[in-house]
Amino acid sequence: MQDKVIVISGGASGIGAEVSGRLAREGARVVIADLNAVAADVHAASIVAAGGRAVAVACDITNPELCERVAQAAVDQFGTIDGVVNCAGISKPHDSISLPPADWARMVDVQLNGAFYFAQACTKRMMDAGGAIVFITSTNAEAAFPRRAAYCAAKAGVAMLTKVLAIEWAEKGIRVNAVGPAYVATEMTQRNIAAGNVNEGQITARIPLGRLAQPADVADAVSFLLSDRASFITGHSLYVDGGWLAYGYF
Numbered sequence: 029m030q031d032k033v034i035v036i037s038g039g040a041s042g043i044g045a046e047v048s049g050r051l052a053r054e055g056a057r058v059v060i061a062d063l064n065a066v067a068a069d070v071h072a073a074s075i076v077a078a079g080g081r082a083v084a085v086a087c088d089i090t091n092p093e094l095c096e097r098v099a100q101a102a103v104d105q106f107g108t109i110d111g112v113v114n115c116a117g118i119s120k121p122h123d124s125i126s127l128p129p130a131d132w133a134r135m136v137d138v139q140l141n142g143a144f145y146f147a148q149a150c151t152k153r154m155m156d157a158g159g160a161i162v163f164i165t166s167t168n169a170e171a172a173f174p175r176r177a178a179y180c181a182a183k184a185g186v187a188m189l190t191k192v193l194a195i196e197w198a199e200k201g202i203r204v205n206a207v208g209p210a211y212v213a214t215e216m217t218q219r220n221i222a223a224g225n226v227n228e229g230q231i232t233a234r235i236p237l238g239r240l241a242q243p244a245d246v247a248d249a250v251s252f253l254l255s256d257r258a259s260f261i262t263g264h265s266l267y268v269d270g271g272w273l274a275y276g277y278f
């Protein structure tokens with residue numbers, strides 16, 4: 029990752045914070061784009077204080093113009109873009125029968141539309157040199173959970189988007205992959221546990237490796253897929269799930 033410029037949406041918290049910190053420790057110059065501008069500033073400052081290189085840019089990825097601004101800020105600050113990690117996301121389980129259209133629309137906007145706008149804006153600025161993109165999807169791209177219709181549909185959409193962009197942008201030397209975690213020990217999961225949407229004991233019992241994923245487990249996979257060690261891997265979804273999707277017993 030030495031000197032690579034990596035732009036990370038949702039980089040201020042949870043998986044994105046772990047990924048941006050990890051890549052900075054590996055020598056990357058990271059651009060942290062997040063809806064939460066204060067948290068993004070704080071996280072970028074902590075990376076710089078630890079000797080890394082990071083800048084924060086406020087961004088709502090559902091707004092294509094703001095995505096363009098982030099990508100341009102990355103080029104203005106660091107000269108180019110070598111990689112993109114799309115971590116921004118929300119989780120709001122709700123019965124499908126009474127799901128308000130606005131909630132459906134916001135979920136699809138953040139998880140699917142925003143993923144596309146963010147990748148498109150950054151890719152426009154790395155066309156000559158090539159690069160790598162990693163979308164954070166979920167085991168929910170493959171496995172259906174109740175009360176998560178919009179989330180599951182959007183994540184499945186991103187898994188297909190991964191394949192389409194991979195074959196379309198391969199000729200530009202750009203690889204596109206996805207990392208799909210099962211439940212990760214982040215604030216998003218803590219909020220779901222606190223709201224009664226998730227029972228931690230049931231979840232860990234359902235995971236063959238017997239624990240939640242840690243953000244570092246996800247960051248390991250992201251770092252690998254961004255790196256030259258994955259130079260012939262594209263259009264792939266790598267599930268970091270402790271065996272969740274493999275499990276078919278009862």
Ligand SMILES: NC(=O)c1ccc[n+]([C@@H]2O[C@H](COP(=O)([O-])OP(=O)(O)OC[C@H]3O[C@@H](n4cnc5c(N)ncnc54)[C@H](O)[C@@H]3O)[C@@H](O)[C@H]2O)c1
Pocket residue numbers: 037038039040041042043044061062063064067087088089090114115116117118119138142164165166167208209210211212213214215216217
């Ligand atoms: N936590 C899990 O168990 C889990 C499991 C599978 C997949 N995921 C996915 O991983 C990604 C990160 O999740 P997390 O657990 O780190 O969540 P998190 O809530 O800790 O962090 C998400 C970050 O995204 C930012 N964000 C939200 N909406 C945004 C927007 N419109 N534009 C820009 N930034 C925005 C938030 O401010 C926050 O900093 C999400 O896409 C989520 O769906 C999480």
